[in-house]
Amino acid sequence: MKSNALNFSGGPGALPETVLAQTRDAIVALPDTGMSVLGMSHRSEWFSAVLEDAEMNLRHLLGISNDYAITFLQGGSSLLFATIPMNFAARGAAPPEYVTSGYWSAKATIEAAKVTKRNIAWDGKATGYTQLPDLRTLDIAPSAAYLHYVSNETVEGLQFPACGTGEIAAPLVADMSSDFLSKPIRTDAYSMIYAHAQKNLGPAGVTVAIIERAWLDRIPDGLPAILDFRTHVLHSSNYNTPPVFAIYVLMLVTRWLRFDVGGLQAMQRINESKSKRLYATLDALGDAVTIHADPRWRSQMNVSFTFGDKRLDQAFISAARDEGIVGLEGHRSVGGLRASLYNAVTEDAVDLLCSVLNEFTVQHV
């Protein structure tokens, strides 16, 4: 296999080569301290600076005002599926609303029910999770505690357009794990945004949460400290030992986005170009391949497709691997193939994937 840049995995995904090079050096000795990043104290000035750097880069990249707190948590989206209703379900006069549009939002909907009464605002299961609703047309009570949705369904390859401010009656909570930092968004359209790192931000083990500060006052007292979002905001993500290494790499990735890529509009142009090329290639193959998502809701991050035959899909995985391309296995819940086009996947890698697709189809289909 050739290079990490040819990793099309759904996550943990590829990271930029320049970030990997800096991280490799930091394992033995950080330039600033001469010590291994793995032995750095979370109470050190060095780590305070890392946390501040990461937060500042996120604020710059996304235009996040001081009305929002930014915290770095553990446990992935799966822990937040439980802690979001623990913290915020009681804040509205009406229960929270959940959009069930794929594998991950279905999990969020199930887990919320263990904590609170909640409504299902929309459910795409009957149509095989191939479509999404227009969030603006859903019948949501403005008094609902919040409306929860997953902005990009990683497994099925479905993506909502970004929301505009004030478009939805109830406060918005979005799991943006698989498209966070892939394009600009209006953060002020949301009351809470969260995203685990292992797609576009860094290695698995850390989750970014952006929370409207005014919301923190609504959290009920008596929660275990570690599950109460106020703890992490109050202690600047340093209440207990945070995942120092994962946050360090995330900081490097946000620097890369800000200073090497040149911000999220530049990143968006690259991501649009990548996904356009891949979808165009797949569309040109006609009946030979089936794309899971309805064309209106195709994701720029995850392209789920199949040759319609397990043997052919496996043969394609092998053919791609011969060219150094890895991570094309579809999620176990839907099977088939999936090409994830996260930020660190290069345009060259996508071009190579398109060539392999064309060649393979001519030869085998």
Added chain:
Amino acid sequence: MKSNALNFSGGPGALPETVLAQTRDAIVALPDTGMSVLGMSHRSEWFSAVLEDAEMNLRHLLGISNDYAITFLQGGSSLLFATIPMNFAARGAAPPEYVTSGYWSAKATIEAAKVTKRNIAWDGKATGYTQLPDLRTLDIAPSAAYLHYVSNETVEGLQFPACGTGEIAAPLVADMSSDFLSKPIRTDAYSMIYAHAQKNLGPAGVTVAIIERAWLDRIPDGLPAILDFRTHVLHSSNYNTPPVFAIYVLMLVTRWLRFDVGGLQAMQRINESKSKRLYATLDALGDAVTIHADPRWRSQMNVSFTFGDKRLDQAFISAARDEGIVGLEGHRSVGGLRASLYNAVTEDAVDLLCSVLNEFTVQHV
């Protein structure tokens, strides 16, 4: 500064040089896959092998039978302070009992009360957390859900002797975060043992939990999946994306302990030698220094002491730093100095620390 091996931090602590060298190479390309460890899928065969390798090494090192499940969790001890009572408080006819013997066990005791009724079996606060009880003499109902204690108080430098099988009437739950894998223990004396990695096991971001399988049947239904220990056992620590990198490094550390060090008896001999040398040096300094712990309960892992004067303590930190020794600041809750002698701290590093102590005292005290 010279080398990571001179890191005496309370955690994240030093890691073995050989582990750092392997980790550095893995950031760019793992020998087995040619890919960055940070981009490896948690569903890959490679990662399944890492999980199995880590588990097998732990079973060998500690003699853990198949009556116990081993899982790798996120959130540190702080999350377990909440989830242990969520999972197990109701399993006994009487409430769980908590030993409050220092900073960390006090936190566990407070957090448990947010989840369940619990009793305090012993409290060392009045005596300034300088002593420990003999667990065998505590008045514990055999019907108590469990007895929780922290085997080594990292902040105060107090350490319990290991428990023998059947010595305590109630089932034992121990937070062993800061002395896990520093010496052999009788795991069958416990119903649950847990330890976060950033002392003796690896980088911050992963916590090992060893749970008696028979206990899993007592967990109440209806907990959020991520907080229910059965989820992690059932999915072999791969329910949601685990902290792949931290588990990989932990696996390398367990290999190092097993094959380079030669097991936990060998590790114990080294650790005993290190702590004996440091305590002997401190004792020989007489009134110049005060050791926090009562001599009967001195920890082999963390030595908390002070020159009795903030200015002197700061001067000593500077003098040590000039020799490449770092991480000697005491925990913010007790101040002073602390030398942590985790597995990866070498005997040479301790010898150097002892020399600096002697020299400094002659010159400044």
